[in-house]
Amino acid sequence: MGQEEEDPVGVEEVKEQEQEEEEIGTSSWNQRKQTQIVQLSEKLIHGDLESQIQAARDIRKLVRKSSSSSSPSSSSSVKTRSKLAAAGVIQPLVFMLVSPNMDAREASLLALLNLAVRNERNKVKIVTAGAIPPLVELLKIQNSSIRELATAAILTLSAAAPNKHTIVASGAAPLLVQVLSSGSVQGKVDAVTALHNLSTCPENSTAILDAKAVFPLINLLKECKKYSKFAEKTTALLEILSNSEEGQIAISNSDGGILTLVETVEDGSLVSTEHAVGALLSLCQSCRDKYRKLILNEGAIPGLLRLTVEGTAEARERAHTLLDLLRDSPQEKRLASSVLERIVYDIAARVDGADKAAETAKRLLQDMVQRSMEHSLSCIQQRAASCTPSDIPSS
Known part of the structure; x- marks a missing residue:
């Protein structure tokens, strides 16, 4: 009886306790991630080539894990990209793009691509760090896998308005057009989207x-x-x-x-x-x-x-x-009037249904006649305005 009469632990108290445990777990997880980010940055900046390649691969894995994880940190994928950039990983990754080692190029390319996705600031930082010239060179190589990864990277970077002029000036567009003819289905889709991104900048549209x-x-x-x-x-x-x-x-x-x-x-x-x-x-x-x-x-x-x-x-x-x-x-x-009327009626029936088709078709035809008359009148007025006195027949 005594135990039954004791007040149970309040619901709010349980929630507070669970929240404290979650915050402790999240804090611990974030500390481990921050330590990992610092270590990866150190390997990229000071390590040998093999260490750099592995660090680039680990950066890609870390970003992908942050994006897909169901842990409390799953919403922090953008923060993970930002913290990696703040740790100084972008510049050494860009340097790796010009490495004679193809594994180094591929690893850095994939890492940069993952850092740029859904992060406008990183897109701009990557271009500012000088990534576009080596990416353009990668568009020229025979390795189709690398070439299409470079296409995907340029697509992602071209989504940021400050980058568009730099990418156009680099001569990337003609190489993207080549991908339209010779790339895989995904490569062609990426090339069209990249060219479309670049064309949306008014000063670029006719130049690309x-x-x-x-x-x-x-x-x-x-x-x-x-x-x-x-x-x-x-x-x-x-x-x-x-x-x-x-x-x-x-x-x-x-x-x-x-x-x-x-x-x-x-x-x-x-x-x-x-x-x-x-x-x-x-x-x-x-x-x-x-x-x-x-x-x-x-x-x-x-x-x-x-x-x-x-x-x-x-x-x-x-x-x-x-x-x-x-x-x-x-x-x-001219298109025979009976044929024109039939076409207009069919369109009207699809738009407004058979009951209202005749009325809609009549309105459409009247509109077309009106526009035709206005066009003809405009032409007459233009011809009249262009006549000189010598052009006018004398009575």
Whole structure:
């Protein structure tokens, strides 16, 4: 009875005790990790080559363990990367990238890659330490495994805005384009993503690519799902290339180049359709007589009409403009009105259902007629404004 009458230990007291034990365990674990980090740094800075290689491998393991561990320290993977950088491991790892020993290069490359992932400050530190020139050299070697690890490293580093100009200036882009043609599937994905990262910097967009990138990009777009993130990046690069004469020629000369863009307009995501119609529009605006028929021959009209309804605001505007360029030609007959009405009705039925299809189709056709009239009026006004008094017939 006496024992039953004694007050039990309070729940809050138990929780406090468990928290104290957890904090003690975490503190002890952190102390061991800090000691390990210091030891690894010492080996990298002062050890012989074998010790440096092993230290680089251990750094990779430590970061990966911190990222995947289910211990109380699992949320400290970012802190682990920061502590390793603070301990001075980045510079000696960068020095190892130029070692004649291929094992040293690979070990340092993997360590740096793991230090850079999900840590913006480390990305910048690695580039500041001089990593880009040796990484560019690794992109040139015959060892495909090392070359693709270097591609992955440049991809990761290119995600940090301060690094983009340095990477472009290093001449990495043409080598990444080579990976598009000869790399593994993962290597090609990494190369496209790295090039896309670099292109998002306004001063870099026209400088990173030349027409040689068109053929592998078209082939990759053919093979991937048109609504995928990969397709979005690929079409973004193709749109950039479509702004140069060399890129336009390469797209039209590629086997199925224009058809692949038309298919992306039909089946792509909101982002990829916007880029694809942008590329087609660039072609048609650059030389309407040359590209208009090529685009029409690939059956672009239905996809463009649907895009005027379902696309982003920018895609809808581009689709409207391209449709005007494709339809309005004195040299060729306009698309037969009955065919146009059928296409518009089918699109309206998919968008609003059969019950409202007729109403929606009528609105779309009216909008198209209105835009056509506005375009024609604009052309008349421009011609009138350009006339000189001598051009005007006398009465």
